[in-house]
Amino acid sequence: MVRQHLSYEQQHLYYLSHQPTGVEKELWLVFHGYGQLGNFFLRKFSALFDPKTLIVAPEGLNRFYLQGFSGRVGANWMTKHERENDMANANSYLNALIKSLKKQLPDLQRIHVLGFSQGAATMSRWICQAGLLPDKVVFWAGAPAHDLDPKLFQSSLVNSRVIAALGDEDPFMKTENFQEQMKQFTAAGITQLQIKYYPGGHELEPGLLKEIFLM
Structure with a gap:
């Protein structure tokens, strides 16, 4: 049995808070968690929609039924199967997305990113x-990838305001895996990390979300 990979052109969607007009000064890219979809995730930011701020929700390349063989569908960014290819494909999709967005935003001044779970x-x-x-780089109920190169991670965030938003009732915060991944900040020598706690679990909290957007 021979295992090979094939490269080909494909299409994938993303969701925007509004159609770009060219007056936008800020861009937010918001990354959903496991089993979510881009459009439903973007709705959680609807109170922050503003003509001068474009919020864009890309969607994980892998989709699946959340229960059984029908019903609600979710997406994920990667699994352990074909992990390296999933990461490469996600990066290619996101690189193409940011390139397209920049062309549509001639007055863009700042780019922010938020990743949930x-x-x-x-x-x-x-x-x-x-x-x-x-x-701004916001880690919401999630941590950096465990396999990042510390020096590359540090240089990528050298001019960024780095924020971790953590729910005080989030069970994922207590897992050994999460604690180990949070050590990536220390390993990379990132000392400017701001940790903000909110009352609640594994979810976006509207009050803190607004605070972070306006920082």
């Missing part, structure tokens, strides 16, 4: 190879 790991991998240098 599994989306935080995907976000961290992407910014480490994209040369993005974002203004």
Whole structure:
């Protein structure tokens, strides 16, 4: 049995808070978590929609039924199967997306990113190879990918305001895996990390979300 890979052109969607008009000064890229979809995730930011701020929700490349063989559908960014290819494909998709968005935003001044849960790991991998240098980088209920190069991670965030938003009732915070991944900040020598706690579990909290957007 011979195992090979094939490259081909494909299409994938993303969701925007509004159609770009060219007056936008800020861009937020928000990455959903495991089992979510881009459009439903973007709705959680609807109170923050503003003509001068474009919020864009990319969607994980892998979709599946959440229960059984029908009903609600979710997406994920990667699994352990074909992991390296999933990461490479996600980066290619996100690189094409940011290139397209920049062309539509001639007055863009700042780029921010937010990753929720599994989306935080995907976000961290992407910014480490994209040369993005974002203004705000928000890890919400999620941590950097465990396999990042510390020096590359540090240089990618050298001019960024780095924020971790953590729910005081989030069971994922107590897992050994999460604690180990949070050590990536220390390993990379990132000392400017701001940790903000909110009352609640594994979810976006509207009050803190607004605070972070307005920082």
